Amino acid sequence: MMGDDAVGPIVIDRLAGRLEETVVLVESVGDATHLLDTWRDARLTVVVDAVVSGGVPGSVHRIEGKAGLPPSWRSASTHLIGVVEAIELGGAVDMLPDELVVYGIEIDKVAAGVVLSPEIDAAADEVVESVAAELAVVRSP
Amino acid sequence: MTNAREISVEYLARVEGEGSMRVKVVDDKIEDVEFSIFEPPRFFEAFMRGRPHTEAPDITARICGICPVAYQMSSVHAMEDAFGLTVGGSLRELRRLLYCGEWIESHALHIYLLHAPDFLGYESGIHMAADHREVVEQGLRLKKAGNAIVGLVGGREIHPINVRVGGFYRTPTKRELESLVPELEWARDAAAETIRLVGGFTFPDADQDFEFVSLSHPDEYPFNEGRIVSSKGLDLPISEFNEFFVEQHVERSNALHSQIRERGAYHVGPLARYALNFDKLTPFAQEMAQEVGLGPVETNPFKSIVVRAVEVLYAVEEALRIIDSYEAPPEPYVEYTAFESEGHGATEAPRGLLYHRYRIHHDGRIADAQIVPPTAQNQLTIESDLRFVLEQHLDLPDDELSWVLEQSIRNYDPCISCATHFLDLTVERG
Numbered sequence: 001m002m003g004d005d006a007v008g009p010i011v012i013d014r015l016a017g018r019l020e021e022t023v024v025l026v027e028s029v030g031d032a033t034h035l036l037d038t039w040r041d042a043r044l045t046v047v048v049d050a051v052v053s054g055g056v057p058g059s060v061h062r063i064e065g066k067a068g069l070p071p072s073w074r075s076a077s078t079h080l081i082g083v084v085e086a087i088e089l090g091g092a093v094d095m096l097p098d099e100l101v102v103y104g105i106e107i108d109k110v111a112a113g114v115v116l117s118p119e120i121d122a123a124a125d126e127v128v129e130s131v132a133a134e135l136a137v138v139r140s141p
Numbered sequence: 142m143t144n145a146r147e148i149s150v151e152y153l154a155r156v157e158g159e160g161s162m163r164v165k166v167v168d169d170k171i172e173d174v175e176f177s178i179f180e181p182p183r184f185f186e187a188f189m190r191g192r193p194h195t196e197a198p199d200i201t202a203r204i205c206g207i208c209p210v211a212y213q214m215s216s217v218h219a220m221e222d223a224f225g226l227t228v229g230g231s232l233r234e235l236r237r238l239l240y241c242g243e244w245i246e247s248h249a250l251h252i253y254l255l256h257a258p259d260f261l262g263y264e265s266g267i268h269m270a271a272d273h274r275e276v277v278e279q280g281l282r283l284k285k286a287g288n289a290i291v292g293l294v295g296g297r298e299i300h301p302i303n304v305r306v307g308g309f310y311r312t313p314t315k316r317e318l319e320s321l322v323p324e325l326e327w328a329r330d331a332a333a334e335t336i337r338l339v340g341g342f343t344f345p346d347a348d349q350d351f352e353f354v355s356l357s358h359p360d361e362y363p364f365n366e367g368r369i370v371s372s373k374g375l376d377l378p379i380s381e382f383n384e385f386f387v388e389q390h391v392e393r394s395n396a397l398h399s400q401i402r403e404r405g406a407y408h409v410g411p412l413a414r415y416a417l418n419f420d421k422l423t424p425f426a427q428e429m430a431q432e433v434g435l436g437p438v439e440t441n442p443f444k445s446i447v448v449r450a451v452e453v454l455y456a457v458e459e460a461l462r463i464i465d466s467y468e469a470p471p472e473p474y475v476e477y478t479a480f481e482s483e484g485h486g487a488t489e490a491p492r493g494l495l496y497h498r499y500r501i502h503h504d505g506r507i508a509d510a511q512i513v514p515p516t517a518q519n520q521l522t523i524e525s526d527l528r529f530v531l532e533q534h535l536d537l538p539d540d541e542l543s544w545v546l547e548q549s550i551r552n553y554d555p556c557i558s559c560a561t562h563f564l565d566l567t568v569e570r571g
Contacts, residue, residue, distance in 0.1 A: 028299055089254075092270035093270055
């Protein structure tokens with residue numbers, strides 16, 4: 001429904017069935033306080049979200065998230081309280097996972113629609129492969 | 142020499158749209174006040190044409206990440222109205238329970254993370270958490286108690302998927318519902334503490350002569366059913382919404398402005414529900430409201446935070462009552478046959494009355510849809526409220542004036558309210 005802004009849930013869909021049983025896939029749209037409850041007890045959390053920070057649409061950013069995200073990502077969120085704020089709030093109330101990686105997929109603009117632009121579609125596939133590789137090396141303790 | 146002040150606030154897209162605020166004052170005289178939003182539901186209305194009517198609950202739930210239940214409920218009630226279907230007993234109770242969950246989570250988010258920082262002098266809930274960690278933690282836990290209800294009854298916490306025309310795809314067992322009770326018992330105490338906390342805030346004088354509009358039901362505080370009533374005499378069935386209310390294009394705005402025909406602005410949401418249904422609150426909720434000095438009618442929008450807290454307590458108590466008396470229904474939904482028809486539904490979203498109308502083809506596909514969300518209905522009132530607050534505070538410097546104006550927008554908990562916490566303000570002086 002949100003056009004290219006839906007790239008996060010689409011990555012989740014494409015990852016389904018590809019990961020170990022210890023990995024939980026969660027879609028979190030519109031309410032990032034939900035993220036705090038989802039990730040607070042996790043060993044590693046990978047977040048995938050659309051960003052509008054002025055980069056080339058389809059480019060992919062990977063950031064170690066516990067140190068915070070670039071300020072330019074703040075206004076990109078269409079969520080009620082975005083990932084940037086969730087990380088800041090989680091830091092303030094000690095509700096962050098042990099390790100947090102954030103993938104930001106650069107989109108051009110937020111517009112209603114039901115399909116991804118070709119460059120965003122390709123970026124989604126790239127992130128799917130990266131996340132699958134990243135999580136494949138993590139084993140349950 | 143002319144002294145012109147212009148304060149404009151622009152913010153980016155949120156789930157419910159873009160919004161902006163602009164006020165212009167020349168020689169201490171208000172020249173212009175604009176509060177504008179753009180409503181994505183227009184897209185959804187068009188998108189649904191030709192789709193099976195059974196998809197409406199799941200499609201409209203996508204309009205808003207924080208109040209999907211409201212969209213699901215208004216859509217299923219509209220469809221059931223179209224097909225002459227009555228959903229009663231435990232299924233009706235489960236719908237109220239699901240709505241309790243949404244009110245708790247939506248109100249807790251707004252009270253603790255979006256609105257309380259205004260009163261305590263913080264830029265945001267994140268900044269507030271540094272000094273008031275235990276308060277924020279209480280808010281998050283209260284919100285989670287609401288999320289848990291939505292997760293169990295709605296199938297998942299975000300964009301629930303268990304609601305269908307006629308009932309649910311699957312109904313929970315009594316034992317499943319009882320698993321919610323210990324946390325809801327904690328939430329009852331936390332909700333009472335919340336009322337005491339926000340009831341102790343300082344509120345600017347801002348009482349106004351609003352026309353409050355909400356559902357009213359003879360036996361219960363309204364969620365899903367009732368007549369549409371107002372504080373100035375309206376009393377109509379939901380099916381007559383369009384005869385009394387009208388959405389009008391305003392030249393300078395992309396959004397439709399709702400008005401009462403030939404009368405003008407009206408006010409939906411917690412203050413309206415509370416004023417029109419105070420006697421239907423639980424005795425404890427009434428008692429707590431009175432303890433913090435609320436009367437049975439409150440006309441100061443800044444006190445909406447207290448009324449929201451009272452509604453959280455009501456929703457927690459109502460959830461406990463429903464779980465206690467619940468018996469799993471024999472079937473998860475009522476069977477029906479679709480035919481060419483038209484139906485209307487209105488329910489009480491956390492932010493106020495949410496009206497849906499659908500015309501259905503003979504084969505069950507949607508011919509056309511109309512969705513009137515509460516934020517659109519409040520738009521004119523928010524604008525007149527901004528003008529009122531501006532008149533009261535013209536002597537403030539620009540930064541303080543911006544703060545109080547933004548706060549007065551947040552009184553209405555529009556879905557853009559979080560954005561107004563992260564504004565880039567432009568102040569121009571002549």
